[in-house]
Amino acid sequence: MKFVDLATITVSAGKGGNGCLSFRREKFVPRGGPDGGDGGKGGDIFLEATPRLQTLADFQYRRRFLAENGTNGQGKNRFGKNGDDLFIPTPCGTLVYEVKTGKLLADLSVPGDRLLAAAGGRGGRGNARFKTSGRRAPRFSEKGVEGESRIVRLELKLIADVGLVGFPNAGKSTLLGAMSSADPQTGSYPFTTLSPNLGILESETERIVIADLPGLIEGAHRNRGLGHTFLRHIERTRILAYVLDSDPSLEEAEGVLRQWETLRDEFKAYKPDLLDLPSVAILNKVDLLDESGQKRLDELSKRFTTRNVPVFVTSAKTGRGVQMLVEYIAETFKTAPKEVRAGRTFIIPEDDEAVHVRNRPVEIRKMDNGYRIVHAGLENVVKKYQFDQEEALSRFAHLLKHYRVDQLLVENGAKPGDTVFIGDMEFDFIPDEEGFETEAQRGE
Numbered sequence: 001m002k003f004v005d006l007a008t009i010t011v012s013a014g015k016g017g018n019g020c021l022s023f024r025r026e027k028f029v030p031r032g033g034p035d036g037g038d039g040g041k042g043g044d045i046f047l048e049a050t051p052r053l054q055t056l057a058d059f060q061y062r063r064r065f066l067a068e069n070g071t072n073g074q075g076k077n078r079f080g081k082n083g084d085d086l087f088i089p090t091p092c093g094t095l096v097y098e099v100k101t102g103k104l105l106a107d108l109s110v111p112g113d114r115l116l117a118a119a120g121g122r123g124g125r126g127n128a129r130f131k132t133s134g135r136r137a138p139r140f141s142e143k144g145v146e147g148e149s150r151i152v153r154l155e156l157k158l159i160a161d162v163g164l165v166g167f168p169n170a171g172k173s174t175l176l177g178a179m180s181s182a183d184p185q186t187g188s189y190p191f192t193t194l195s196p197n198l199g200i201l202e203s204e205t206e207r208i209v210i211a212d213l214p215g216l217i218e219g220a221h222r223n224r225g226l227g228h229t230f231l232r233h234i235e236r237t238r239i240l241a242y243v244l245d246s247d248p249s250l251e252e253a254e255g256v257l258r259q260w261e262t263l264r265d266e267f268k269a270y271k272p273d274l275l276d277l278p279s280v281a282i283l284n285k286v287d288l289l290d291e292s293g294q295k296r297l298d299e300l301s302k303r304f305t306t307r308n309v310p311v312f313v314t315s316a317k318t319g320r321g322v323q324m325l326v327e328y329i330a331e332t333f334k335t336a337p338k339e340v341r342a343g344r345t346f347i348i349p350e351d352d353e354a355v356h357v358r359n360r361p362v363e364i365r366k367m368d369n370g371y372r373i374v375h376a377g378l379e380n381v382v383k384k385y386q387f388d389q390e391e392a393l394s395r396f397a398h399l400l401k402h403y404r405v406d407q408l409l410v411e412n413g414a415k416p417g418d419t420v421f422i423g424d425m426e427f428d429f430i431p432d433e434e435g436f437e438t439e440a441q442r443g444e
Contacts, residue, residue, distance in 0.1 A: 005156040005233070007059035008099065011118040014042025014067040014083035016144025019124035021389055022075030023137065034138055035077045036127040040070030042120030042147040043083030047154075049108035049343070053091040054198050054209065056156050067118070070144060073126045083120055093159035093236055098348075099151040105348055109159065109236070112343020117152060121145035124384060140391035142384045155232075160198065160211035161336070162329055163237035167259055170245040171284040173197060174316035176212040179326055201326060208333055211237065231270045238336040239329060240279040246286050246297065256283065256300055278336050280310045282325065287315040362403050364412040370419030371409055371429070378403065379423040387425075397432075406431045 017039025024032025045067050068083035096105045096115055106115035124142035131138055164172040180199030201208040213233055234240070244259045260281060267274040281304045283297060297313055304311040310328065314321035363374040381399060385392045400406060409420065410431055418429045 004055045004057040007056040007154045010064045010151050011045045012066050012149040013118035013120040013147030014069040015146050016042045016121035016123040017070035017072040017080035018143050019126035019141035020073035021127045021141040034127040037073035037077050037079040038126050039073045039123030039144045040080030040082040041123050042070045043067030044085045044120045045118040046087045047090050047115045047117050048087050049092045049113040050089045051111050070123050093157045095155045097153040106346035115346040118148040121147040158233040159236045161208045162210045162239045164212045164241050166243035170243045172212045172243045178316040178322045240277050243282045246283045283313045287318050364408050372421040382423040382425045
């Protein structure tokens with residue numbers, strides 16, 4: 001199984017449908033009222049954790065995801081259809097970061113965890129929504145709002161049941177193949193495994209995921225070698241299996257013990273809680289040992305037993321001890337701690353800065369080619385109004401007057417005929433000085 005643990009994707013939610021401008025037209029009803037329906041909401045995009053996936057490999061081939069747009073409203077008060085939501089499956093253990101801010105948005109660790117990664121745009125209101133006792137025939141409707149778009153980085157902290165850990169060339173990949181259905185790349189040289197290999201151990205009642213994690217080197221907690229890339233995958237394993245090389249050149253038992261102690265020192269420096277996980281020591285490659293080496297195994301086994309560490313003597317090549325190891329892991333797996341809870345839905349909170357910007361007073365910026373009006377509320381209105389409708393311009397002019405935009409432009413030096421920009425809209429400035437406030441009226 002190909003393992004990919006980092007990916008960057010773009011998610012774009014659906015646009016809301018436009019509201020409809022329509023009036024009731026029926027025989028014997030000469031003055032039918034407004035009956036334009038609202039547009040449908042754009043589809044949301046969710047990232048959802050699923051146990052069916054073990055890596056982020058799928059995101060190497062598809063990196064942009066689009067949800068369905070809402071449809072436009074219609075006459076006779078018919079609302080547009082909402083766009084279908086898009087659910088993107090991710091492996092359990094996926095951390096989701098927003099690329100723009102670097103913030104962690106969600107930790108999708110158990111099946112059913114969801115993140116609303118991009119919210120669909122609201123549908124525009126039809127003209128029936130704007131009917132009041134004073135406005136019987138509104139000739140105005142709204143455009144649908146664009147859906148959210150966001151670039152997110154996915155980082156997988158592998159959730160494997162058993163992690164095979166050890167120094168390079170300790171025989172972890174060969175042992176994984178002997179224990180499970182995996183067929184990992186192996187070789188008689190260090191660093192054969194540069195990313196985790198995954199295997200499945202099938203017992204009568206359990207399906208256990210085993211990860212052959214990349215070879216560790218001393219100083220990994222300081223990000224030496226594969227460093228944190230390796231260590232982050234250990235954090236969520238339920239059982240740690242220390243694979244120790246019983247090489248004939250390690251004439252003293254202390255040489256093998258030193259491997260185990262160094263591994264534990266690295267885990268302690270990175271995350272001390274890792275030492276609390278159930279663990280087992282595996283003395284591997286014993287097929288290479290001569291008679292004196294076999295005697296050394298007895299001494300090593302006693303050393304681990306005095307430390308209350310279960311120890312197994314194995315040869316992945318010949319199969320010696322592998323079945324006993326598998327049976328022990330299957331039994332230990334039943335009692336190993338596991339996170340059990342219902343799936344959660346994560347919602348991205350509105351940015352404090354966005355709220356602050358929305359509440360700011362109108363700002364006028366002088367530019368080389370005119371003046372720009374900066375105000376989140378007015379910019380949002382420009383996106384929603386359909387200016388080809390006869391009442392849209394009058395409503396917009398009323399808003400500009402409410403926010404004293406003409407007066408602020410004049411105070412900042414704007415002259416009739418100057419170009420004014422609001423969002424994507426531009427128009428020639430024709431000041432309406434009626435209703436300008438004096439300094440006394442403003443209390444200055």
